Amino acid sequence: MALPDFLVIGAPKTGTTALHMALARHPSLFMSAVKEPKFFLTDGPPPTRGGPGDAQTFREHVWSRPDYEALFEAAPPGTLTGESTPFYLYDRGAQRRIHALIPAAKLIVILRDPVERAHSNWTHLWSAGLEPIGDVVRACAEEERRAAAGWSAFWHYVGLGRYGEQLQHLFGLFPRENVLLFRYRDLVDEPVATLDRICGFLGVAQGVITEVPRENVTAHPDPTLRHQALSRVLRTGATVGRHLPGSLAARITEPLERALQDRGRPRRPLGWDERQALIPRFEDDVALLERVTGEVFGDWLGPRDRSGGLMGDRPPGQRQARNGRPRLP
Incomplete structure (x- = not known):
């Protein structure tokens, strides 16, 4: 097998x-x-x-x-x-x-x-x-x-x-x-x-x-009127695509997905x-x-610090198990 x-x-x-x-x-x-x-x-x-x-x-x-x-x-x-x-x-x-x-x-x-x-x-x-x-x-x-x-x-x-x-x-x-x-x-x-x-x-x-x-890696476009309009069209296309062959449905939605990601910034x-x-x-x-x-x-x-880490995070490799012993590799 x-x-x-x-x-x-x-x-x-x-x-x-x-x-x-x-x-x-x-x-x-x-x-x-x-x-x-x-x-x-x-x-x-x-x-x-x-x-x-x-x-x-x-x-x-x-x-x-x-x-x-x-x-x-x-x-x-x-x-x-x-x-x-x-x-x-x-x-x-x-x-x-x-x-x-x-x-x-x-x-x-x-x-x-x-x-x-x-x-x-x-x-x-x-x-x-x-x-x-x-x-x-x-x-x-x-x-x-x-x-x-x-x-x-x-x-x-x-x-x-x-x-x-x-x-x-x-x-x-x-x-x-x-x-x-x-x-x-x-x-x-x-x-x-x-x-x-x-x-x-x-x-x-x-x-x-x-x-x-x-x-x-996901982009994060701004919530502009353009994004809202393209999103509505894409969701409509995805609904219609349920009744179409997979390749045809993809041809409808993929150009819209690319357009939505086109002006995106990194995830905030x-x-x-x-x-x-x-x-x-x-x-x-x-x-x-x-x-x-x-x-x-x-x-x-807890909250995250300004660098994007978690407040109170231990340095890499230094996290502890509940019993106080170092975490096993």
């Missing part, structure tokens, strides 16, 4: 695309050409309806077993195979399907400050013209209604960042030695050491890949007032995450 040996399972907006591209450069690793096949998200064909733009995303699912196995058939003998679908961690059904089909799989999890992750997620969809609400706090307040209406997981700004619940379920299926857990900031601040840690976890040579490419930091409004949505789960992992994540519940 041509099934992957390891999976990058989460979370979205934590650098999984860049990590996928970096791991593909290792001669002992073979990464799927389709970065995010989403195979384990369903037991069959994906849904056909959802939120704005979801229909096009559903069309991209590699949902049949033969098509999924075909992604790994070209792997050279002796290489380890992998894929990266960051929604697997969030989706409990996906966790169970992975365990049923590949119980010995090694799983890679990247955790990012959940408030920052939610903001990055919202920025991605808003700047693409798909998110109709121009305020991340109000958009998060719509999550329960959207989920009930069948909007896909990428619209679950809060739910995707409740890692404690997700890992508690995952550790009920997989032994902890099969799961590598690290922070997004590790990948950003210490890319070489983090890549070596991943390679060590997978059992391949370290010191081979030495950088993480910049991939999937989240203000403290907005951060304060969102932190309570994660407080109980951060406490659960600390119990589940034995690590400290309380820095996620």
Whole structure:
């Protein structure tokens, strides 16, 4: 069977695309050409309806077993195979399907400050013209209604960042030695050491890949009348595209997406007032995450300093476990 040996399972907006591209450069690793096949998200064909733009995303699912196995058939003998679908961690059904089909799989999890992750997620969809609400706090307040209406997981700004619940379920299926857990900031601040840690976890040579490419960087256009008008047209096009072949639907929406990103600036930091409004949505789960992992994540519940870091962050490599001992590499 041509099934992957390891999976990058989460979370979205934590650098999984860049990590996928970096791991593909290792001669002992073979990464799927389709970065995010989403195979384990369903037991069959994906849904056909959802939120704005979801229909096009559903069309991209590699949902049949033969098509999924075909992604790994070209792997050279002796290489380890992998894929990266960051929604697997969030989706409990996906966790169970992975365990049923590949119980010995090694799983890679990247955790990012959940408030920052939610903001990055919202920025991605808003700047693409798909998110109709121009305020991340109000958009998060719509999550329960959207989920009930069948909007896909990428619209679950809060739910995707409740890692404690997700890992508690995952550790009920997989032994902890099969799961590598690290922070997004590790990948950003210490890319070489983090890549070596991943390679060590997978059992391949370290010191081979030495950088993480910049991939999937979201621009943040100003909320101008032009952006509003293009966004409305794009959402209309995405709705119409549900009833068209995938290639034709893409020809309608892709020029609009490029136009929306054309004048975008880098993602703007989240203000403290907005951060304060969102932190309570994660407080109980951060406490659960600390119990589940034995690590400290309380820095996620504070303000950010002017350099973009979290107040009270320890220097890289100096974070402590709850029992006071240094965190294991």
